[in-house]
Amino acid sequence: MSEYDEVRPPEDRRRRGRGRRPGGRRGGREELMVPEAEFTSYYDKPIVKAPPWGHEIPAYLFLGGVAGGSGLLAAGAQLTGRAVLRRNARLSAMAAIGLGGVALVADLGKPSRFYNMLRTFKVTSPMSVGSWILTAYAGGLTVAVGAEVDRMSGSRLPLGPLRPVLRALEGPAGLEAAVFAAPLAGYTAVLLADTAVPTWNATHRDLPFVFVSSASLASAGLAMVTTPVGEAGPARALAVLGVIGDVAAMRLMERRMDPVAAEPLHHGQAGTMLRWSERLALAGAVGTVVGGRRRPLAVLSGLALLGASALTRFGVFEAGIHSTKDPRYVVEPQRRRLAARRAAGETSDSITTAR
Structure with missing residues (x-):
């Protein structure tokens, strides 16, 4: 109903009930004067345009979840002294972040489009917030994984005086990554x-x-x-x-x-x-x-x-x-x-x- 219904001419009630049977005769059984409604759109185009995303995006959604959950596992292993679980969870998280980044850049077309999202921070944009969550998580995880790789190599990496600094930052960096692990696993749901x-x-x-x-x-x-x-x-x-x-x-x-x-x-x-x-x-x-x-x-x-x-x-x-x-x-x-x-x-x- 709208305001224009007030000026609509009255309907002729005598015209109601005048239908024809399927054989063409008039009678009590009437044909439908209006066909059943079908959901259509202009020019048979979708009402909502589908996102131009390929399978790289669901792959990124999955790998982001693996990375986020592995970051939490690594932090728990770090706090409870499980060295093997800590190492494996950190390496798994780094592998997932790397592969997820490849999938994301493949969808964006070129890496500079990801860097451009870091030029601003817009709290009302899940994509902007997610880019910063991913960057913050990857930063802490990189430091923790660097310490793990150096330890696995028997301290043979050419770090020089940076090795004590890396070992000192390893623990805080692993916990910093854990802070952003759950947001990393869930922000893509907000994005969708x-x-x-x-x-x-x-x-x-x-x-x-x-x-x-x-x-x-x-x-x-x-x-x-x-x-x-x-x-x-x-x-x-x-x-x-x-x-x-x-x-x-x-x-x-x-x-x-x-x-x-x-x-x-x-x-x-x-x-x-x-x-x-x-x-x-x-x-x-x-x-x-x-x-x-x-x-x-x-x-x-x-x-x-x-x-x-x-x-x-x-x-x-x-x-x-x-x-x-x-x-x-x-x-x-x-x-x-x-x-x-x-x-x-x-x-x-x-x-x-x-x-």
């Missing part, structure tokens, strides 16, 4: 949810918890693969907690989403990925609890957890891209939100209008 992509935007309340839990089980799984079972106790505990958090957060997220916006999470390629992600996560958790102290089973469980985390990131990414291709995923949630605001009495802005 801050877009107009229907499915991603509908997950804005819960997707960070999904990504952080997914990062926990990925980093724990990698530590179980690379670390002897004698020192991998914290990794096994983190793996079980990560699986519980991942499955619970995913279920809660789907329940709180608009039913239409959640459909891409269950259908097509994205649905297949997310179903297998949950299966692998549960299998990895069972393997960790039952046989995590046996090296072969610990490796298999760790690989299952890594696969589960990767499928979660790729599945959420594919679901969002798919939701931009059908106008229904844009229109129906908008109509429901508009009806809810009208029912709540919100009629003072440019979106809702009084009946």
